[in-house]
Amino acid sequence: MQDLIIRGGTVVDGTGTSSVTADVAVKDGRVTAVGKVTERAAREIDASGAVVAPGFVDIHTHYDAQVTWDPMLTPSSLHGVTTAIGGNCGFTLAPVTPEAAAYLVPMLARVEGMPIESLTEALHVDWDTFAAYLARLENQVALNVGFLVGHSTLRQLVMGQDAIRREATPDEVSAMTALLRESLASGALGFSSTRSQSHSDHEGVPVPSRWAAVDELVELSREVGRHPGTTLELIPSIDMEFDMEAYDVMARMSAAANRPLNWNLLSVRPGEAEAGYRANKLGASDYARERGGRVVALMLPQVSTLRLSLLAGMLYDTLPGWSEVMALPAKARLEALGDTAVRDKLRAGAAGSPRAWANWADTVVADAAAEKLQPFVGRRVGDIAAEQGKDPFDTLLDLACEDDLKLGLMPPALGGDDASWAERVRLCGDDRVVLGGSDAGAHLDMIDTFACQTAFLEEAVRDRGLISLEQAIHHLTAEPARLYGLRDRGHITVGGHADLIVFDRHEVGPGDVTARADLPAGGWRLTSDPTGMHHVIVNGTPIVEGNKATGALPGHILRSGQDTDTVEARA
Known part of the structure; x- marks a missing residue:
């Protein structure tokens, strides 16, 4: 008897070749068959209408x-x-x-x-x-x-x-x-x-x-x-x-x-x-x-x-003349960013930078901690500045300072146009x-x-x-x-490790990104639940079903030479 059989899915095996409708059988963490499997298994998954592929x-x-x-x-x-x-x-x-x-x-x-x-x-x-x-x-x-x-x-x-x-x-x-x-x-x-x-x-x-x-x-x-x-x-x-x-x-x-x-x-x-x-x-x-x-x-x-903030300072500290201010403790940084002389120095350092995060006018307010700043969330800094009769750079810093630097800032995202996507795929x-x-x-x-x-x-x-x-x-x-020379991983083949995913090709996606305070000590992060991802299987054991963890811990610690083959630069 097999440990697991995934039945009737569209198998995309990772090699780039055409998909086939087939069953995938697993025993002892390895794929034992790809095709029509007549025997039974301790666990079976109906993948009719879904894709079965190697895990990412x-x-x-x-x-x-x-x-x-x-x-x-x-x-x-x-x-x-x-x-x-x-x-x-x-x-x-x-x-x-x-x-x-x-x-x-x-x-x-x-x-x-x-x-x-x-x-x-x-x-x-x-x-x-x-x-x-x-x-x-x-x-x-x-x-x-x-x-x-x-x-x-x-x-x-x-x-x-x-x-x-x-x-x-x-x-x-x-x-x-x-x-x-x-x-x-x-x-x-x-x-x-x-x-x-x-x-x-x-x-x-x-x-x-x-x-x-x-x-x-x-x-x-x-x-x-x-x-x-x-x-x-x-x-x-x-x-x-x-x-x-x-x-x-x-x-x-x-x-x-x-x-x-x-x-x-x-x-x-x-x-x-x-x-x-x-x-x-x-x-x-x-x-x-x-x-x-x-x-x-x-x-x-x-x-x-990108979701940046002047509290974290990441990436802003790469602009010329900014690193010293971004390295200050939060309270001292807040005071410095309210100083006209400091602002003039930072403005001059960022002038002409090709970095998207130095495009003050097109930066969008992603989120705000202060209730009074909520009306600005989702809006371009340039539009807010025009309403207030101020420079976009000063407007951005004023809003950030009002929010104790916690203000979430989203620089313009580049690369979502048709030509960029065509180039990415090429x-x-x-x-x-x-x-x-x-x-x-x-x-x-x-x-x-x-x-x-x-x-x-x-x-x-x-x-x-x-x-x-x-x-x-x-x-x-x-x-x-x-x-990386990962041995028997990255594709579905008989004898290979059974690292598999089952998903709906018409629904699969990243889902909505939200902030969740689910880290230790109440720390928060950006995260999301995917759409259309039905099963995630590692070494033949399901670890995720319907976006929920099963509690199983079948993962393997990869060690060089044992789990990897040598890939030479001069091969």
């Missing part, structure tokens, strides 16, 4: 902390993600010491937008090594999860406060390499880092990895190449274009490791200038290929909308691009990209008809799984 593979999440108190990894599990990779951007919680954790936890809260009160209450760092961290999660997760080793964490462990003051000495690089070696041998999936100008810690200082010399990055990457089934991830810059140093850093890291390096994030926006920026960034892949490396862009498969077929970059588990008050997979199915497949369901599923499952 999300290779860019930040669930390192949340996984310790939320085994379901919501909302990703609700939206059909069955495999999630954490430890990105150089920010990880293992290996660790109490001294390092005292810095790393508030840093993580700042750079990845997690409520510090939630981390303080729920995150209990009772491990030291990477092996102990993975052991802590064993049999405690609903999804398959794996983690990279973060550069900033390694630097903090080895250098202490000097990690945010200077480059490392050769002995310090050797010590970091030794910690990385131990972590990779324990199952870490690879190494991650960031050079992004947006990554500053809770005191406004560049995070540890931003102080590293290029040779340090290359040496650590070389160690990655000594371990099977490993990979690299980097945030090279948030500049509109990559300079030659960014090209060279990624190429050298990848070539030294002989592993692919993926970078975050390629966005698609309209206009000739944006087309030039994309061509420049994708050129990093061509440059690396010529030098024995492989560089892959993660492309967000949806239009990115890039799906570019071998320099893989769909991803959800950042799930991070920026909880700021983005809704945790639902990017269901959003892509809704917009690109159903509403616009730009890509077939078969190809869309392939790009969301098999391709990211193949990039």
Whole structure:
């Protein structure tokens, strides 16, 4: 007898080939048959009229902390993600010491937008090594999860406060390499880092990895190449274009490791200038290929909308001359933003910036804490300014100050036009691009990209008809799984792991995004329940049915070399 049979569904197997109507049988967590199954099972699911597909593979999440108190990894599990990779951007919680954790936890809260009160209450760092961290999660997760080793964490462990003051000495690089070696041998999936100008810690200082010399990055990457089934991830810059140093850093890291390096994030926006920026960034892949490396862009498969605030300060601190003010404590920042001289400095710094969040007039008031400001919610700042006879910049700051900086601000979202969607879908077929970059588990008050997979199915497949369901599923499952060498995952095949989703192709979507105070210590986040997602199954066990968790925890801890095959850059 089989453990589970999903009967009569339209099977989209993740390979990109045409769908078929078939049963899918499962036993001991593996697919045992795809076709007409006559025997019975302990549990059967009628999938008539529904799609049966591999679960989504999300290779860019930040669930390192949340996984310790939320085994379901919501909302990703609700939206059909069955495999999630954490430890990105150089920010990880293992290996660790109490001294390092005292810095790393508030840093993580700042750079990845997690409520510090939630981390303080729920995150209990009772491990030291990477092996102990993975052991802590064993049999405690609903999804398959794996983690990279973060550069900033390694630097903090080895250098202490000097990690945010200077480059490392050769002995310090050797010590970091030794910690990385131990972590990779324990199952870490690879190494991650960031050079992004947006990554500053809770005191406004560049995070540890931003102080590293290029040779340090290359040496650590070389160690990655000594371990099977490993990979690299980097945030090279948030500049509109990559300079030659960014090209060279990624190429050298990848070539030294002989592993692919993926970078975050390629966005698609309209206009000739944006087309030039994309061509420049994708050129990093061509440059690396010529030098024995492989560089892959993660492309967000949806239009990115942002909910910012001057209380968090994230992204506003990347505008020229803004970082010092955004690093001030909330009370001091509120006072500074009411000062005319400070405003003039900030206005001048943002003038001419191509960033969407510096477009004051087209920014929309997303939400407000103060009751008196509710009439402004949903309105353009430019329209409010015209009514009040004021400058849009001053209007925005005045409203934010009246709300103690809590005011939610939504810059104009770019990339939802027909041409941008056509380009987004075209890039799906570019071998320099893989769909991803959800950042799930991070920026909880700021983005809704945790639902990017269901959003892509809704917009690109159903509403616009730009890509077939078969190809869309392939790009969301098999391709990211193949990039990371995930063994027997990302597609439906006999003998493969039974990570499956059952959904209504006519109804599937991201659902309505709302703010919910469902985090520890009353912390809130943006989240949503999907539409049309009927079942989510991990290793043959249903974990979600009708947007409700079953309570089962069948997730597997992914370890390099055991659960991953080696993907070489020079293959």
